[in-house]
Amino acid sequence: MAFSFFHTADWQIGKRFGSFPGQDTAAVLRDTRFRAVGRLAEMAIARGCSAVLVAGDIFDAETVPEALAGQLMAQLRAYSPLSWHLLPGNHDPARAGGVWAAVTAAGLPANVHVHVEPRPFEIAPGVVLLPAPLVAKRVSTDPTAWMDQAPSPPGAVRIGLAHGSVQGFGSAGEASVPIDPARVKTAGLAYLALGDWHGTMRISDRVWYSGTPEPDSFRDNDPGNALLVRVDGSAVPQVERVPTAFFTWLRRVQRLDAADGLAPIEAEVAALGIAARRCLMALELSGVVTLAEFSQIEARLGELALDLFHLTSDTAALDTVATTSDLESLSAPALEEIATRLKAMGEGSGGDAVVARRALRRLFALARQAEAMQS
């Protein structure tokens, strides 16, 4: 019989985003992860799903505050048409004293099931869930091994739920948990819902990583989705990618030889339109530009940051060179002389050369400012 459900994972509720300057940005990003759950729920309900399988790392840590866990449970409880099936991952393993013990002790909503033991569970008539919870941050054995011998009624659709790294996949997941890619066959699974890899990834017809519903890094691996899965007996399940992200995280690498080299980036941001305000961009710039161009680049990056929710730019690989015109543009011969000396010092390598190049850039910028004030 056909059964539809949402497959999601790696909510990472409670992640702090401390690398972002200022409290506001981090707070918004934290809150967005909560809101993603709500969007997910509404999408699942809208698509006629009755169950949501969350393949691990619901929480970012096993020591999240109980209030936070309570908030999530309340949110899940609010979507009563859905049956939530939560699997402990490597960030929130099921062990005594961990977050799930506290959540369970506080009382689970009726529509929330936390699978802390590898035991078959009927999630719908004729549909049996075989969860493979993690009980520690690191395990060396395949937690899905028990599925091969897991009992289920004859004819039941067997759906696996696990969190880890499919061996041979080469996924750079966080959990060092090996999962046999052949499990879907050896255990007779109609579908194996996986978590840990934050991007949406098809391993096989029946094995998928849903990815995180809300991106949390600049890793370009297609995060921000959930999967709508339809299983029907032994047929190959239909899997549909459903975007769920609020923010878009973009990582761009651009080589510049002039300020205009930023134009493609600026165009991309401009094309986003209002959506740029929901965009975080990590920009890595490299190349060699003149001092004048560098000043322009800094100015244009400043303007670009205003259009985006957050812009982090790395100009460590962007070298500056003082051209003749740069030097001549300095109004005072003494400054030109100083610039020439700094240029010579900056042509070497090592810490002193770096300082000289920076001094040259500062000289240029300050001279420009002084000239502007005088004029």
Add this chain to the structure above:
Amino acid sequence: MKINAIRLKEVGRFSAPVALEGLSGGLDVLAGPNEFGKSTIVRALRMALLEQHRSKHRKLEAFRPYAGGAPLIEVDFEAGGSRWRIRKQFLSSPSAELRDLQSGSVARGPDAEARLAELLGGPEHFALLYAEQGLPFAPSNPLETGGATLLSAIESEIENVADGSVTRALTERVRDELARLLTAHSTPRPAGVYKEALEKRDALVGELEVARQRLVVAQERLDALEQVRGELATLSGSDVAQARERLAKETLEAFNGARAAHDRLRTALEAVATHEKSHAAQQALLAGLQTRIKELEACERAVSEVGDAIGEAEAVATVSAERLAACREARDSLRRDVAAREASHKAREAAERLRHLAERLQSARAAHAACVAAQAVIDENRADPAAVEMAERTAASIERLEARLSTAAPRVSIALLASGIGKVTSGGQPLADGATLNPTQPLTIDIEGIGSITVAPGHSQDVARDEAALADERRKLARLLGDMGVASLDEARSLLATRHDAERALQAARAELRAVAPEGVDRLERTHDDWAAEASRLAEKAGVGADLAHEPFDESGAEELTHALDAAEDRLAAAEKAEKQASSALSVLRERLAGASDRAAKLTEALGASAAREIARNEYVAAVGAAQTALNAAVREATAWREKAPDEARLAELQRAAHAAAAACEEANRRIAKLREDAAGLESALGVDRADDVAARVCELSDRHVAADARCRDLAEEAAALQLLARELESAARRTRDRFTRPVLARLDPYLQRVLPEARVMLGEDLAPQTLQRGTASEDLVRLSDGTQEQLGLLVRLAFARLLAEAGTPAPVILDDPLVYASDERIGRVFDALRAAAQHHQILVLTCRERAFADLGGKRVTLSAWEDARAAA
């Protein structure tokens, strides 16, 4: 710029309008007495050119005359290729007017001020190089141009030639930005951005470490809780608990059963022991009865036998006693005889001894008398061996002296004829024929009928000495003999011999006395008396007279008597022994009889008659039988329980098993309680950890630390870049100043060589002279004399003015009473320099020393009345 005229009204001491007209623009000299107002003129000039007309500065009040009024100053000058007049009134109704004297254009108020500033040379305008009277050169002092110092004025010249205010602005900006980051010692500035970033980063390091440790602790708590829960589940599982309790119950029941059987066995064994004791007691009683009966019979037999023996023993004892008395009597008689013989012997011995003592006593008394006599002779004898010897030596000496004197004396030989015999005398004594005389004294020989011959021996010193010595010796001899009581040496010798004889006699008498009475005469006498008394007593005791005591003793019969006494003693000892034995045997028999009789009586009383004894014996036999029966039954009972009950080892084993099972239950319960307590504690702590979100806190702090560290590195790099930039700017400024000081020094040198040949001046960074080098010696400016300092300051001003003039921005040099410390020789040299300088720019000298400055040359200007209508306006 050149000043052509200066006009004042109501300025300082100049209440009435005055004017200094006709300045040449070269070397202009105004000489006047003290309090002429020279300094007032110069200050007024500066006010007009540099002070805003609406200024309310306090220093302007100093220019208001005592009588009041508003200072009015007018200055004609050349600048920018044209001639100008600036007229300013200060304090009251302030006004400013700048008139182009060639075109006639006029600017007033702020416009006039602005235009004037332009004409004087730009925003940092300077127009005067002013040396105030009497003060040595100071870099910031000599130039006052609307508030700018000489240095900034020079810098503005540098700006015109070289870099511009952008550099200065940039330098200040770099300095400011660096000051925000670092102190002057290149350390992070307290409360600065860099310091703050470092502190923030360091604080994050601490917080991160604390958070990490807390996370580690939280993880450890989780691990511990997991372990506790696991152990709790194992211990408190129902099957495990039931099995534990069941085992405890079963082992306890087994032990209790075994213990009960063991107790029964012990009871049975106790009963056996009891019956055995009872049986043994009955047997003992029976045996005791039988023993006493036998004893009674033995006692009765003994009484009969002992009675018979006693009679015989009594007869023997009687005979022994009689024999003993007889022996004793015989012995005592013999003893008396022996004692009498001994007493007589002793009396005779005492008499003999007494006789010997008397003989000794007599000899002792004689010796004692001899001693006394000899001692008396010695005591009376005054001869002394030493004195006699001395006298003999003295006599010998006298003889030697007399011989010597005689030898020295003349020798007179008498040879007489027959007819002369008897007629030659000396000292009335006839001299014989052939007599020889050796007179040592004058000798007179009388010859009858003829006369006298006096022979006087010569007196030499030796003779005199000998004569003196002879006299001394003779006196000495006389004294010695007199002490001994003799008249001659022979008498002394005889006396000494007598003494020696007496001494020998004394010695002999003493020896005799020691031989016969070593204890002394007195003691010998006492001994004699004692023995005399004893001898008398013994004689009386022995019954012999004192005279018989001296008779010889009869020794015969003593030996027989002694033998008889010895035999009597032996017999007496044997009799005593026999008597003692007989008495002892009799006593023993009597004691035996008494004991047996007493014992028999007691036993008879206790046991009763023979019939009664037999009855008692039968009863005891029956009791023994009953006890045996009971004992047998108890043994059977014990044997039965021994088969049922476990041995001690087995019982102990069962007990240990029961205790172990119970202990295991208790331990499990304790452990469960402890684990529950631990779990509660861990959960509570973890609750706090979760509330504080420790893991997320670590991530957050780690991210913030990375950012803070990057920020610190960035600020450090920024500071390094700014420091590098500051150094480069400073170096550039130094190079610029060096570039400028060279031309200054080049202009200075011609003037300097006029005043101080072969000298060189070193300028400092502020362009003020710092050191003066003459030959190899280098002196700091402050160490130079006031005169030399003043002269150098003046010459440097001339150099600056020369430089500015060559740069197209000439400025007048104003010297107010200069060279006050200059010598006549030096002042002339400075005049040379002034005259040379005036070729290139205006120099205005104001002095009160007319004579000293008479040789300066130049144009003499004077102060005149300002009679223009403008003055009245």
